[in-house]
Structures are given as structure tokens and as C-alpha cells.
Amino acid sequence: MKKYLLAIAALIVMGAAFAATPKDTYVYLQSAVVDSLDPVQGYDGASNGIIENIYETLYSFKKDSLSEYEPTLATSYEVSDDGLTYTFHLRKGVKFHSGNPMTCKDVKYSMQRNLVVMPGDSGAWIFGSVLTGYGDDAMTEAKRALGDNASKAEIDKFLDQYWKKIEAAVTCDDMYTVSFHLAKPDVSFMARLLFTGAAVVDSKFAIAHGEWSGTEADWKDWIGRDLRTSYLHKHDAGTGPYKLVKWDGNNVVAEAFDGYWGGAPAIKKVLIQSVEEEATRLEALRRGDADRVDVNSWATVNAKVKQMPGVKVWSDPKWSPAGAHVVFFNFNVQGENNPYIGSGKLDGNGIPRDFFSDINLRKAFAYCLDQDAIYNDLFEGHGSWYTMALPPTWPGYNPDIPIRKLDLDKAEEYFKKAWGGKVWEKGFKLTITYNAGNTERQTVAEMIKANVESINPKFKIDIAPLQWSDYLKAARAKSLPIWPLGWGADYADSDNFIHPFYHSRGSLAKRQNFKDPEFDKLIDYARTLVKPEQQAERYAIYKKIGRMAYDVLPNIPYPLQSPFIITRDNLQGVYYNSMLSRDFYWKDISKK
């Protein structure tokens, strides 16, 4: 009996002593759960991190570069002089995982599928807004345009128009030439085409399995549909270097595609597993059962990961995430009975609606935000500094702008100047809000409160945590006087930061009633620079805008946690591209 027990114990121990994954296999344990593998539906990192390896777009990122694109399913492209037509020459001899050849028909189908379905919770608006001019699905747009009581005939007429725009948006000049026709020139169109939503889908295969037929006949059935219930949600119809073997619950298994046009990658098998519990992920990494794991914060990296043998922490001070976090000022607060501005007057118990229209106040508040503390305490010294609301690695970022750090003397000086000295004399009371549960924004709010209140006992700041949805609703209603918020890029074009943050019609700037004709003029002009040879000029304008923003100070950019990647140390070829959902393509990595 004892002999058997010993034998069993030996077997178990031998079987599990140190189980490094095989050399041709990549195992990644992530915290998030995959939402959908349909390129039109997938809009979160976990989903797109898989889609970007089993599907391909016409152009893709050249490793970690955000400005250089690599021809992928296309080999070259031209832009018409008016900037309205983009023509792509497709790569010949590309096969889908089904064996079908990739032609213009597939490119057209894939893009039009975005425009037809436009699921509200997807990224399809990225294409709709430039190709048809509509950011929502046809029914939602019809309701918006015609009101709730429109007759069926009116709606049908609207839908017909919508369909005509979809039809005109993409055309096939021949089997290997495709043209996109824009509703208006858009400098970011190329960057938009790199979003996974533009991935080319095997139209023959998709239609055969019950997806939209590609014609007007059934397009109305697909408007606004939740694609999580149709075939491509769980099945792959791509051309990518990997094909999906199985997505079952928490596991996604993929393997290298033999017929890939770009040659065979070093990693042949991939397992992506969702593991909720961080401690479990870390132990799997320690044991070599995973090649890469998600870790939540630098605090955990420093405390637990760094000392693990055989584990590598990839990080670089030059890396920055594809986002910007700032404190917004409202130049003219809206809303009846607004609870965030007290009495609504400069009487010591509130603030007037245009309180922050005085540059002295904006500067005074900026000097009260302790950016060093955010950098050192919140991110344990692993942060990226931001001089403007554009990630430092993006083209057009201006590193030569100073950053206002904590300086209570200067703050006092500006407070005394504000509103002709009335602010200093009367004092004020306002409320800073943040979304409940976000410790970073809570810290920012508390920091501002503590420092501002320390300057003058008549300065009073309340802090109010709000539910996410309430928070955004209040911001959209322009009723918040001052609030911290982040923005993540939708596509890799600097315009996706410059316009929302600094243009009076930008999605963020309009919530703060910020309007400066100088900014608008420059940003509008930059948007006309669509040709590849004009990009240097465009980026120079963005640098100038950064400089102007330092003086005008519509918002205070502050540091972000700098990114890191945790792997076993035998994994090679790792790089960080902030616009890829999972930082690098699987085809670029290998193992020692």
C-alpha cells in the first residue's frame, strides 16, 4: 500500500515540478473576458486582442510605430485631390482560413456590414461617421431625424436614403481594387481603417453561415442587431496568421494558419485564458504555466513580480498609454438648480457660472495639483508626464512645454488676481465630482481640495463621487464646474485627441463650453492636410496647439501610469504598441 502511495506522489510531483509551456506555444492569462470575436461587434481589449491576430486590415501597425503603417491586405493606396476618395490596391493570392480567395468583394462586404448593423455598443461609428455621415444605426438615426411619431412611409424613405449612402460608400473598381468614398475629407481615415472593425471578413463563408447577405434584400433585418447571437460571434472568417480553433468559455485556442500569405510565425499554438483572480495568474506565471499574465498595478509588480525568478517585466519610460487624463474647467456652467456651484454667485457660498473663465483661477488651480505626488505615490514612480492632452509617443506631441507643479505661493498670487481680487476677498464654494470607485480621480479631487483650502480659509471645496453614468450625464449636460476625466483613443490619429480636447465642437471641449477661435482655426486647417506629404505640417500645428494650451489652460493634463508587460523571460520579440489591444501581434514573438 505504501509503495503505491509513494509511486502516486512521485508521479504527481514529477508531472508538475516546473511546467514551462512548449517552445511553439504561447499561453496568456488575462483578467478580462472576451466579449465577441465578431470584428464589427468587438470593442473591448480582450476581444480585439484576439481579433487583431486572426483577422487583418488593409494596413496594419509596423510593430510599435503609430505613424508608420505596413501594407497588409493592401499593397498601396492613393488619396484623391479632394480627399474624398481612398483607393486601395489589394494583395493578390491571399487566402481566407476557409480557403476562399480574398478579393474586393470581401473588403466591400466587411465595411458595409459595419455600416448596416452599427451596433450601439460597438466601434462601428468610427466608420459610419466618415463614410455615411451617420454615427448610429439607421433606425436610431431615423428616430432622431423624424421624431417618434414618424409614419412608416417616412421611415422607409429615410432608410432608403441611408442604404444608398451605404451602397455608395465602398465600390469595387475591379477584383483587386477597392475605393472608399468619404462623406467629407477626414485626416484620420487611414488610422480608422486600422481599427479591428475594418478587418476583412470572408464574405462567402459568412453569408453561407447566415450572416447578412450583402444585399439590400435583408439589410433592414440587420440594423442595430446584437451580433453576439450570430455566427461570426464565435467563428472565424479571417485571413490572419492565426485561425481560431475554439472559443469555449474562458479559453480561446488558436493555431498558426498554414496558408498564411505572410509566412509561418514562430509561435504555432496560442491559448488565451481569462483568469479573474490575480493571485492565481501570478502563481501560474511563477510555475511557468503561463508565458504572459495581466497584473493590475505597479504596486503589485514591485511587491510580488520583480523578485520572481524567470520572469521579465517589460517597461520603458518612453512608453505611454493611448490615453490622456486631465482636469477640466467649465467656462460657463449650465443647469437649473445646479448642486455643484452652491449659490451661483461670488458671495463665499458658491461660484458664478463663468467662474473659471478667468485664466488666473485656472492657473491657481493648476498650481494646487501635486503632479509629483500622483507620479510618485499613485504610480510608484512609473508614470508618463503629459505636457498636453496628447500621449507623449504620438506624433504632434510637444515635449518642450513646462508642466505646472505644486506651487502654493504662485497659486496664492493668481487667486489674489482673480476676478479683480473679489475671489480672494469673498471666497468661494464649489463641488468637484468624480466617478465613484476611481481612486485616481478621487486622489486628484482630494489633492486639489486640500491645497486650495489651505491657501485661504474662505475657499471651500466639496467632493462628490457619482455613479459612472450619472457622472457622464452631468458632464454632458455641462453642469460640472471642475472635474477629472480620462479619454482613450479610438484610432491612432492625434486628431482623435486634439479635436475632442481643444476644438469648440470637440466632444470634450464642448462640455466645458471652451471656445477659442485661434484653436478652432488651426485644428480645422490641420484636418484638411490629408495627403501623406502634408503630415509634417499637421504635426507642427499640433505642437503649436500644445504650446497655446499651456497659456490658455482649458484643462490640466496630469501623469498616467506607464504601461508594463509581464512575461516569462524566454519570450522574445515583445514590444508595446498602445493602439494594439494586447500590445503586440502574436506573429512577432518567439521563445528562446
Added chain:
Amino acid sequence: MLNYIIRRALQIPLVLFVLSLIIVGLMQLLSPQQRAAAFITSDKQIEHIDQIIEKYHLNEGFIVQYKLWAKEVLRGNLGFSRISKEPVTTTVRKKLPASTELALSAFIPIVLVGIWLGTLAATHRDGLLDQVLRVVAIIGWSLPTFVVAIWLVAWIYGGLGWFGIGRLPNSLLIDLATSNFHSYTGMYTIDGILNGRLDVTWAALVRLVLPATALVIVVSAGIMRVMRSSMLDELGKDYVRTARAKGLPEGRVVYKHAWRNALIPVITMAGPMLGRMIGGIVVIELIFNFPGLGEWAAKAALQLDMNTLLAFVLLIGLIMATVNLLVDIAYVVVDPRIRYE
């Protein structure tokens, strides 16, 4: 007796109905915005919150929401699970076997360990062994499941590298996905045998050791305590004294006479024990990366996925009600004095 069973069985649908009312009702305590926010997987989607509210009828009242759900359920459609991204019934079919495999592998050790230790403690009353076991039982009963689970993951798996976590080693998961391994029961231990892949069975068994151990630690302590006190009770009774007086060996007295009677209260424990076990499984599946029903339901609770939660609660309700009925029937079998009219 048959009458009684039928009457009890008819109560089960009623229990399930009330349970579903409670869950849908609890959901209504949160604002439509809060529930809609739970649908969102990336920050950008928050811009579309009003569309989500409209699409899923989140601003409707209790009765409308309940009707919407019940209408589909009566057609056999339990809805779409936002957590597993597929229909609820598909997920239950896939995940129930995993949880069952874990529960079964823990069940026998739990009962054996609990009864054995309880008996030992009673027969060594107030001795050193009894004292030690009592302390162990209190610790086992009061330790939160997740603490036990994380210890086992960190020390046994992380520290020593034994056993492993997850249902199967990653290499086997890839292997099975790419080969034509047929899933007959969904339990890897049995499917391994049926497919002639004993390596799969063995690997699955090895992976069951840690989560099952965690369950044994947190569940069997309760059984042990009940077994100890009921055994002590029996050992103090007249018939035991008589048996001893007529010179029966102590082993026979304990195991032949007292033991069987002492088991009756332990059977009563089966219901609450199952409850604790299910609670334990939810946490243990999460921590041991063992994708079963518990892990699914835990995530659903965090993300307010009503369809998933309802399905889980109804399933557990059904299991609990059935087990309680079986327990009542078991009394009759074990103790002929009990009769139901």
C-alpha cells in the same frame, strides 16, 4: 408515503417561482443606469447608455420585466448570458458537468473525513486527540473559503509546484481543442476513459485534488462536529451500557450499535452541508480557475447579469429542494420509526 413525496415535489415549482420573483425584484432596487452600466465592457460604450436601457427594457417596471423573462422561460429559452456570451442553456450544459465533477470528487472525502474524525473525537472524549480535533474543527468551520483556497494555490501549487490549477494543464487544453476529443459527459475524468485518453483522466484527477481539498477543509468540519456530539449522545444511552455490560468488545459497541444511530443527525446535515458546499464551490472555482457554474454565477453577480443569475439561482433552488426531499425520504430508510402521512 407516496402521497407525501408527490405533495413535496409539487412544492418545488412554487419555491422556484418565489425565488425568481425575489431576484428580479432585487434587480429593480438598482437604477436603470446602474444596471445598464453593467452591460458595458469598455468606457466608450457609456456614451450609448440610453440605447442600452431602451434595448433591454431596463426602465420598465417589475411586472413588465418579469413578464418578458417568464414568457421566454416558458418557451424553454432562459435567455442570453452576458457573462459567457452565449445562451444560458448552452452554458449550463457545459459548466454543470465541471461543477458536478468537483462536487462529487469532494463529496466522498468530506463525508468520510467528517464521520471518521467525529467518531474518533467521540471515542477519545476529552483526550488529547479530541481536543486537537475540536480546535481543528473550529478553525475549519470558521476559515473563509477564499483564504483556504488562496493558501493552497500559493503554497502547494505556487510554492511546491504540485497538482496545478485549472481543469486541465494548458498543453492538454490546446491538444484537446485541436484533436477530435469527443465530449460525452463534459467531465474530463469520464470523457478521458471513453475517448481512450487515460492521460486526460489522470490529469483531470490531479487537478481536482487541490479544489477538492479546499472543500473538504471547509465543509467536513461541520459534519465532524455533529458526528462527535451525536456519537457522544448515543454512547451515553442505556442500550450502549447494556451492550458493554454483556461484555461486547468496545469496537463492536461503537461501530455496530451506536454508530448507525449516531448517523441520523448527520443525514439531517446533508442539506445545510450542500448549501455550504455550493457556496464554497463558487469561491473555489473562481480561485482555482476552474470554470464551472460557480465561477460563472460569481461573475454574473458582479456584473448584474440577470439571465445568468436567475438560471443559477433556479438551478441551485432545484437541487436544494430535491436534496431536502431526498433527506426526508432517507430518514424513513435509516430510521423505521419515522413515518410520513
